[in-house]
Amino acid sequence: MDYLLTEDQVMMKDTVAKFAKQVIEPVARENQEKEIYPKEIIQQAAELGLMGVAYPEEYGGVEMDFVSYMLAIEELSRYCASVGVTVSAHSSLCVDPIFRFGTEELKQKYLPDLCSGEKLGCMALTEPGAGSDASGIKTTAKLEGDKWILNGSKIFITNGGEADVCVVFAMTEPEKKVKGISAFVVDKDTPGYTIGKHEEKMGIKSSSTTELVFQDCAIPKENLLGELNKGFKVAMMTLDGGRVGIASQALGIARACIEESIQYSKEREQFGKPIAALQAIQWMLADMATEYDAAWLLTYRASLLKSQGKPYTKEAAMAKMKASEVAVDCALKAIQIHGGYGYMREYNPERYLRDAIITKIYEGTNEIMRLVVSSSIMK
Ligand SMILES: Cc1cc2nc3c(=O)[nH]c(=O)nc-3n(C[C@H](O)[C@H](O)[C@H](O)COP(=O)(O)OP(=O)(O)OC[C@H]3O[C@@H](n4cnc5c(N)ncnc54)[C@H](O)[C@@H]3O)c2cc1C
Structure with missing residues (x-):
């Protein structure tokens, strides 16, 4: 979907993808198994500017937009959903409300350290x-x-x-x-x-x-x-932005499921040929890829609207609802494609399923997302 992105957005995506592959992937499994908070990874992410992607330079941010933010969270979550949510909760739930609702004094006091990643x-x-x-x-x-x-x-x-x-x-x-x-x-x-x-x-x-x-x-x-x-309004507007972050996290998990399932299906042989040659497997992969694209486009739309300062409450709820359900479905299909190995802790798909489920719950459950969408379309 790079044709929808600006040069800067593609550069952000590629930079974070490289960082995630080199720095996050090697330690993601062990950190999850041992429940180790990825402090060093977060520090390195901060050096890349990822703790203040969409905020002005005068407050310590890198002054990009929310599509760039979406792409960054997706790439981080491709290898570790925990890193993705750590950055997302920091940015969407703390930096964003201070930037949007804080007095100039509060912004000067808190944003530079938060956007630089000096503080979480x-x-x-x-x-x-x-x-x-x-x-x-x-x-x-x-x-x-x-x-x-x-x-x-x-x-x-x-x-x-x-x-x-x-x-x-x-x-x-x-x-x-x-x-x-x-x-x-x-x-x-x-x-x-x-x-x-x-x-x-x-x-x-x-x-x-x-x-x-x-x-x-x-x-x-x-x-x-x-x-x-007026704090309830602050909470609801903050959660709109948060839902874009969680949708992006879900996209990263879904993509991990798709990429690893394609690779596995080409390597695993049964009945004398790779399982990738079986139509049953091809159809599962086709459904995963189609649903991922639908979720990506919804998340892109919500991110774009937020960047443009336009209303996006309904769009954020749709994106979070769809992307989280796609992530869970892709994880289940990835397990199925991996067969018995998919059920084993030694392989990634079972972790992806455990990580995907939370995206249907936090920052508003998907039942609440459906309430947000229905109340918006039935006015
Ligand atoms: C890992 C994790 C991290 C979190 N991080 C944060 C955080 O950083 N900050 C923070 O403040 N909170 C955080 N939360 C809280 C999270 O946002 C809530 O758990 C979530 O909003 C649901 O609230 P609840 O758990 O009390 O469930 P409940 O509200 O009790 O819901 C139980 C069930 O009832 C359904 N339900 C409730 N009301 C309705 C309704 N009106 N219509 C239809 N169905 C309904 C729900 O969808 C759900 O299925 C986190 C939660 C988890 C698990």
């Missing part, structure tokens, strides 16, 4: 009782003098164990429910900010997912992100 970001919305229904959060923020005092706990936070800066959502006027939520930028070293339980997951095992606890955590009044009580 995360975003904390989900709580034990509030997942799909984010309006049910119980974490509170009370203004006392010139400080906001945060109390509450968040779960399942990507980058939680490693992040230096967190965008946190809390109730500032609980009685107003969804209209009483505000967003805040919180530094990890603030007293009262604690990293809680580290989750053991089914897939994306080398990414960090933790609980975050805020106990009388006092942050400067100026760290309110966006308008008071």
